[in-house]
Amino acid sequence: MAILVTExxxxxxxxxxxxxxxxxxxxxxxxxxxxxxxxxxxxGGQEVHGVPVYNTVAEALENHPGINTxxxxxxxxxxxxxxKEAVEAQIALINILTEHIPIQDTAKAIALAKEAGVRIxxxxxxxxxxxxxxxxxxxxxxxxxxxxxKGSVGVISKSGGMASEVSWILTxxxxxxxxxxxxxxxxxxxxxxxxxxxxxxKDPQTESVVIFGEIGGTYxxxxxxxxxxxxxxxxxxxxxxxxxxxxxxxxxxxxxETLPQGTKxxxxxxxxxxxxxxYKSKIKALEEAGVKIAKTPDEIPELLKNT
Amino acid sequence: MLLFExxxxxxxxxxxxxxxxxxxxxxxxxxxxxxxxxxxxxxVLSGKRADAGGIIKxxxxxxxxxxxxxxxSKTINGEKVERVLVEEMVEIEKEYYxxxxxxTEVRGPILTFTENGGTGIExxxxxxxPVDILKGFHGENVPEKLKDTALKLWEVFTKYDCELAEINPxxxxxxxxxxxxxxxxxxxxxxxxxxEEKFPERNLFGRAPTGREIEARKIDEGDHRGTAGSxxxxxxxxxxxxxAGGGGSIxxxxxxxxxxxxxxxxxxHSGNPPRExxxxxxxxxxxxxxxxxxxxxxxTANFTDIYETLMGFVEGLREIKPxxxxxxxxxRGGPRDKEAFEVLSEIGKKEGFDFxxxxxxxxxxxxxxxxxxxAYGNTSN
Numbered sequence: 001m002a003i004l005v006t007e008x009x010x011x012x013x014x015x016x017x018x019x020x021x022x023x024x025x026x027x028x029x030x031x032x033x034x035x036x037x038x039x040x041x042x043x044g045g046q047e048v049h050g051v052p053v054y055n056t057v058a059e060a061l062e063n064h065p066g067i068n069t070x071x072x073x074x075x076x077x078x079x080x081x082x083x084k085e086a087v088e089a090q091i092a093l094i095n096i097l098t099e100h101i102p103i104q105d106t107a108k109a110i111a112l113a114k115e116a117g118v119r120i121x122x123x124x125x126x127x128x129x130x131x132x133x134x135x136x137x138x139x140x141x142x143x144x145x146x147x148x149x150k151g152s153v154g155v156i157s158k159s160g161g162m163a164s165e166v167s168w169i170l171t172x173x174x175x176x177x178x179x180x181x182x183x184x185x186x187x188x189x190x191x192x193x194x195x196x197x198x199x200x201x202k203d204p205q206t207e208s209v210v211i212f213g214e215i216g217g218t219y220x221x222x223x224x225x226x227x228x229x230x231x232x233x234x235x236x237x238x239x240x241x242x243x244x245x246x247x248x249x250x251x252x253x254x255x256x257e258t259l260p261q262g263t264k265x266x267x268x269x270x271x272x273x274x275x276x277x278x279y280k281s282k283i284k285a286l287e288e289a290g291v292k293i294a295k296t297p298d299e300i301p302e303l304l305k306n307t
Numbered sequence: 308m309l310l311f312e313x314x315x316x317x318x319x320x321x322x323x324x325x326x327x328x329x330x331x332x333x334x335x336x337x338x339x340x341x342x343x344x345x346x347x348x349x350x351v352l353s354g355k356r357a358d359a360g361g362i363i364k365x366x367x368x369x370x371x372x373x374x375x376x377x378x379x380s381k382t383i384n385g386e387k388v389e390r391v392l393v394e395e396m397v398e399i400e401k402e403y404y405x406x407x408x409x410x411t412e413v414r415g416p417i418l419t420f421t422e423n424g425g426t427g428i429e430x431x432x433x434x435x436x437p438v439d440i441l442k443g444f445h446g447e448n449v450p451e452k453l454k455d456t457a458l459k460l461w462e463v464f465t466k467y468d469c470e471l472a473e474i475n476p477x478x479x480x481x482x483x484x485x486x487x488x489x490x491x492x493x494x495x496x497x498x499x500x501x502x503e504e505k506f507p508e509r510n511l512f513g514r515a516p517t518g519r520e521i522e523a524r525k526i527d528e529g530d531h532r533g534t535a536g537s538x539x540x541x542x543x544x545x546x547x548x549x550x551a552g553g554g555g556s557i558x559x560x561x562x563x564x565x566x567x568x569x570x571x572x573x574x575x576h577s578g579n580p581p582r583e584x585x586x587x588x589x590x591x592x593x594x595x596x597x598x599x600x601x602x603x604x605x606x607t608a609n610f611t612d613i614y615e616t617l618m619g620f621v622e623g624l625r626e627i628k629p630x631x632x633x634x635x636x637x638x639r640g641g642p643r644d645k646e647a648f649e650v651l652s653e654i655g656k657k658e659g660f661d662f663x664x665x666x667x668x669x670x671x672x673x674x675x676x677x678x679x680x681x682a683y684g685n686t687s688n
Contacts, residue, residue, distance in 0.1 A: 023610075077500055099578075102468055102498035107415045107440045115441075126609055141610040141642055159554020161577070165606030168640070168667060185553055187470075188414050214554060217411035255560035255573075259540070260353075262309060266538055266553025266575045268497070269411075277411075296562065298670040 002130035002179045003154070003199040003206070004093060004121070005033070005069075009134050012060055012067045012091065013038040014082045015074035016048045020097060024073060024127075024138045025049055031144060033134035036064040039085075057085040069093040071136050072122070079123070080105035087112045095136045096122030096190070103268075106188045113190060120190025124267075126160025126182030139163060139182060151176015153304065154200040156193055157212035158185045158219075158267065159252075166212055166250070166297055173301040178206040185214065185267030193223035197243050201230075208246040208304055211291075215253030216270045216277045223247075224285035246307030250294040251282050308494045311350045313392045314506055315472075315490030322462045324474070324487050327397050333390040335379045339371050344396040347374055352509065353384035361388070364396070397486050399478045404433055405449070405457060406473035406491075407464040413437040416464070418457070420449055453477065456485045468498030517541045519591050523574060526587045533580030533611070536588045544569025546682050547592050549585075549620065551605025551639065552577050555671070559604045562672035568602075568679040571595050579611040582619035589623025593631060600682030601635045604674060607667050608641025617647040621654055634681035635660060638674040640667030 011028060015021035016038025025035050026049045035051050037060040044055035054060040061067055070086040072079065072094060079098045086094045087109070094113065101109075101123045113120045121128060127137015132150035139160065140148055147164055149171045157163035160182040167180050181196055183189050193211055200206045213220040230242035253272075256265055257279055261272060272278050283293055292303040310318075316326050330341050331350075339345075349361035356362060361383045363374050381388050403422060410417040421433035436448045444461040446454040456477060464472040473491040480486065494502070508516060523539035546563065548570050550556035556575035563570055572592055576585060593601060603620055605611075617639065624631065637651065648664050655662035663681065665674050679685065 076497065100497040102501075103409055103470060103495050104440070104465060104468055104498065107409060110414050111439070111441050138610050141608070143642075147607055157554070159552060159558075160609060161552030161555040161606045162558060164609050165555060165640075165671060168607045169670070172668075187409055187411060192411075192414075212554070214557065219411060222412070250558075252554065252558040252561055255557055255564055255570075258564070259573075262493075263540070264496075264538060265573070266556055266577070270553075270557065296670065296672045297558065298672065 001203055001205045002133055003196070003203050004179060004181065005128050005130040005134050005136055007133060009033060009069050009136065010066045011035045011136060012057065012064070012070045013051070014057065014070055014072045014086065016040055016051065016053055017043050017046065018073060020138070021073040022048045024071065024097070025051060027138065027142055028071070028135055030142070031135050031140070033136070036067050057089045061089050067091060069095065069136055072096040072098060074098060076100045076102070080109060083109040083120070084112060087116045087118055090116060090118060092118055093136070094118060094120045094190070095125055095127060096120065097125060097127070097137055098122070099124045103186070103188055106186065110188060110190055121181060122184045122190055124184035124186050126163055128179060128181045130179045131177050137182070139180065147171060148180065149176040152178055152205060152207040154178050154203070154206040154209040155180040155212070156196050156209065157182055158214045158269065159212060162212045162297070166210055166300060169297055170210070170301060175301055175304065178203060185269050187217060187269045189219070192219045194219070194226045197223060197226055198241055201241065201243050201245065206245065208248070208307060210300055210304070211247060211249040213249060213251045213282060214267060214270045215251070215256055215272050215279050215282065218277060220249070220251065220282040221285045224289040224291065227291055228289040246304070247291045248294055248300055248303045248307065249286050249291050250297055250300065251279060251286070254279050308496055308506060308509070309352050310490070310492040310494065310506060311352065311390070312348065312490050313350055313390070315492035316487065318463050318467050318492060318504065319487050319490055322459045322466065324456055324459045324463070325485060326487050327394040329392055329394040331390060331392055332375065335375065339375065339393050341393050341395055343368055343371065346394045346396055347378050348392040348394065349378055349381060349383050349388040350390040350392055351383045351386040351388060353386055356383055359383045397478060397488065398480050400481050401479050402476040403453060403478070404475045405453065405460060405477045406471060406475070407438070407461060407469070408471045410435065410437070415440050418444065418448055452479060452483060453485055456487070463492070467504065468495045468502055469493060470495050519572070519594065523588065523591050526584050530584070533576065533578035533584065535576035535580040535584035536574055536591065539572065539574040539591070541572050542570050544571045545597055545599040546678060547571045547595060547598050547601040548573065549589060549592055549601070549603045550575050551608065551611065551616070555606040559671060559675060562675035563602070563678070566676045566679045568675060568682070571598060576616065577611065580616065582615045582622065585616045585619025586623040589620045590626055593624065593627045598631070598633055600633050600678055601631065602674070602678045603635065603637045603639065604671065605639045606671055608639070611641055612643055613639050613641045614643035614647040617651060621651065624660065625658070631660070633661065634663060634678070636663045636665070636674055636678040636681065638665040638669060638671055
């Protein structure tokens with residue numbers, strides 16, 4: 001069954017006339033995913049790869065009421081407006097490729113999505129792929145078939161490149177993936193590890209999950225808390241959903257901790273002030289929750305087999 | 308971007324937060340016009356400035372010159388003092404800590420407040436409260452007498468797109484007036500395009516940016532096709548690194564350190580940058596003297612054209628004088644990788660480069676060990 005991207009996924013591309021938008025629209029079509037419409041203000045009436053373009057999201061929805069997913073590939077300075085439109089149109093899943101969105105805009109977008117009860121994955125997300133079923137975003141590029149393979153491992157990664165690299169390592173050892181998600185490496189992200197672990201818990205196709213995390217923030221620690229809730233030896237009295245499937249994690253960023261605090265690296269979220277969000281804090285929390293830690297990405301398949 | 312105290316205070320002032328009468332001394336020879344009692348404050352970016360002797364109180368007029376010479380001669384946590392902020396002394400009745408920042412836990416802004424300001428607030432039981440970013444901050448969770456300052460700080464935080472706006476200490480004097488005695492402001496670089504206030508480049512390493520750092524950051528200017536070099540740091544090692552991917556690059560740096568490699572730099576490229584960008588980046592990275600190896604490394608790319616980026620690398624490599632005789636380890640996967648590797652190994656043979664080429668079948672991080680062994684002449688394997 002997979003999560004987020006299924007046979008029912010019908011996509012709107014916001015920014016479809018742009019370089020990334022049009023390229024990814026074609027990639028998604030080639031992978032068998034239905035792209036119903038695109039939006040670029042002022043370019044309504046055009047077509048991109050046979051997909052009709054509208055001026056507004058509302059207009060696209062009027063003509064294609066089946067749309068349930070939006071892929072956002074607009075410049076950072078117009079991103080908030082684009083996301084707001086998608087949220088107001090109640091599109092259930094909004095995947096944001098755009099990088100360098102001001103954090104204030106991201107915070108507002110997340111708050112709006114929460115109020116409206118829709119899900120954001122991103123910003124700075126490489127996308128979501130359910131191998132053999134479909135994909136949203138640029139994950140897997142032109143030919144995801146070489147890297148991804150249908151199976152039972154769920155993958156959640158802060159890094160887009162590592163989402164693919166981890167999947168490729170799994171595929172090489174004969175382990176397919178149910179759904180692979182790049183959540184993005186910004187400080188604030190619409191979907192955290194916990195949000196997606198909840199979905200994987202409900203998905204019968206997913207038997208185990210790989211988490212690719214990085215220093216900075218608290219998403220890994222929160223995931224550890226959630227995983228703890230379903231581990232028989234560490235189970236707490238907390239109510240609500242529990243996570244019961246095996247998890248293997250890889251955390252990067254030891255190098256970053258050799259640099260002065262606050263040094264910016266490739267991902268905005270990979271920044272540590274004080275002890276909070278450090279490598280040590282994340283590894284400790286995850287180990288306490290019974291998560292197996294891979295020291296290099298290549299160890300992941302072996303650790304999964306032994307869970 | 309982390310601002311100096313005096314820069315942060317200019318933003319505070321614009322939003323009406325009360326700050327002591329002050330004067331920025333730069334250079335040292337400038338005359339102090341503020342009358343004692345006053346405080347000399349070294350303008351450095353590192354924290355714990357007071358503990359490192361970066362704040363000196365002056366009670367008498369005759370002491371000013373001597374103390375000024377003293378503070379300008381200091382190096383605070385590795386950072387040379389180049390500017391000093393002179394401020395009138397405020398009589399402190401009580402100290403507080405107040406800040407707005409973003410929290411991954413609530414995925415939005417938070418207000419952090421404690422009745423005990425000063426250094427080491429982490430241990431002083433500061434409380435954080437989420438702020439509804441859609442409704443804004445209206446003075447919740449702070450005492451009445453600080454409400455006005457808190458509202459103004461929220462204005463600073465949102466108007467100037469800050470990641471952090473902090474007053475520590477926020478003090479109340481005997482007359483009940485609130486003063487911001489210090490400022491710590493981190494601006495969100497992603498919002499630079501809409502912020503009118505511009506601040507000059509600075510470097511968190513406590514030194515001026517190196518020529519290579521400046522040059523590398525220029526590569527992306529005015530060219531939005533992918534990114535290359537906009538994050539570049541010179542390090543003290545001898546293995547040049549050209550890594551791909553914001554996440555993958557860190558994984559690989561971790562691996563290089565784990566195997567005992569000493570990186571000469573950190574940089575990354577991603578998002579399918581054109582050939583010219585890689586050419587420029589390669590020339591900058593390999594311009595460093597004393598290199599023992601070069602590691603071009605990345606995972607299995609989603610959409611970065613491996614042929615184009617590697618050809619850019621070769622074009623840059625060809626221009627390095629003297630011609631590199633050290634080992635060059637390449638590990639990459641993704642679109643057009645096989646085509647790239649074929650051409651590359653031909654070029655290596657023909658032009659005499661010591662290429663060691665690995666594709667997606669070789670674990671990315673295992674090439675860190677190969678690089679370290681080749682660079683440091685470890686022939687045991």
